[in-house]
Amino acid sequence: MRYRTVIIPPKEINETNSDIKLWDFTGEYTGSSNVLGLVVFSVVQGIAIAQMGKVGKPLQDFYTALGEAMMLITNWVIWLSPFGVFFLVTSKVLEAESFAVMVGQMGMYFMTVLVGLILHGFIVVPLIYVICVKKMPIKFIANMGQAILTAFATGSSSATLSVSMGCLEEKNGIDVRVSRFVMPIGATINMDGTALYEAVAVIFISQVRHMTLSLTQIISVSITATMASIGAASIPQAGLVTMVMVLDTVGLPAEDVSLIFAVDWLLDRFRTTVNVLGDAIGAGVVAHLSQKELAQLPSIN
Structure with missing residues (x-):
């Protein structure tokens, strides 16, 4: 059970009672699963399996097979999703009291996510590169242009x-031992753009549903979005799958994901671009910090 605050608007909204001070605030308990606890348990169990060695191999094989099965099912869903998205978006448009208001809300949501991704991908992450490498990342990012365009496409x-990896090794001169170690790991677990998008999306959906999130709930959403993005598959629109987990953290129904379907396909391109750029800059930082260690190891042709 989870406790959440609910805003109840007046039955009739007009010029006399449109003031938010006249709205009723109440609380209620809602039934939902403890997703954050499940994520933490999964991480702890993964560490335990790794420590068990050969004894934990059967359990590791089971989860590997289960993961492959879920990936296959996800691919089926992705192929069928255009039809489902069309009908879901159509239903939301028909349910909307004002089409102009709905378009305005979606536009503000889209711009908020886009501005957040730009600030993170082209200011925060490059600033980390500047601090660690002591160089301006402009040339480094320009050399990653082909990878950035591929990620967006x-x-x-x-x-x-x-x-x-080709851009890192051929254009930026990153050691293959770094690029071929950091990039596959980054493509699997470094989903900073996805984490940012999921947190903003949950706050947007809660506002559409006239639900006020407390500071504790916002922190919980941020943590859950970060953890869920780590488990997101590196395939198009995989963030929508883990979005359900983040929505459950604040007691919102899973079907509310349909509220953002209309613009998710485009935002997915932008957040994937930020994910790939973050992986590349991470490889650049690791290569710089590992220069002495790499020099002591045998060279690789």
């Missing part, structure tokens, strides 16, 4: 992996 970190 495909919407998949995995599909961009070979191009990203």
Whole structure:
């Protein structure tokens, strides 16, 4: 059970009672699963399986097979999703009291996510590069242009992996031992753009549903979005799958994901671009900090 605050508007909204001070605030308990606890348990169990060695191999094989099965099912869903998205978006348009208001809300949501991704991908992450490497990242990012365009076109970190490693090794001079270690890991777990998008999306959906999130709930959403993005597959629109987990954290129904379907396909391109750029800059930082260690190791042709 979870406790949440609910805003109840007046039955009739007009010029005399449109003031938010006249709205009623109440609380209620809602039934939902403890997703954050499930994520933490999964992480702890993964560490335990790794420590068990050969004894934990059967359990590891089971989860590997289960993951492959879920990936196959997800691919089926992705192929069928255009039809489902069309009908879901159509139903939301028909349910809307004002089409202009709905378009305005979606526009503000789209711009908020886009501005957040730009600030993170082209200011915060490059600033980390400047602090660690002591160089301006302009040339480094320009050399990653082909990988950035591929990420935007495909919407998949995995599909961009070979191009990203090629740009790092051939244009930025990153050691292959670094690029071929950091980039596959980054494509799997470094989903900073997805985490940012999921947190903003949940706050947007809660506002559409006239639900006020407390500071504790916002922190919980941020943590859950970060953890869920780590488990998101590096395929187009995989963030929508983990979005359900984040929505459950604040007691919102899973079907509310349909509220953002209309613009998710485009935002997915932008957040994948930020994910790939973050992976590349991470590889650049690791290569700089590991220069002495790499020099002591045998060279690789």
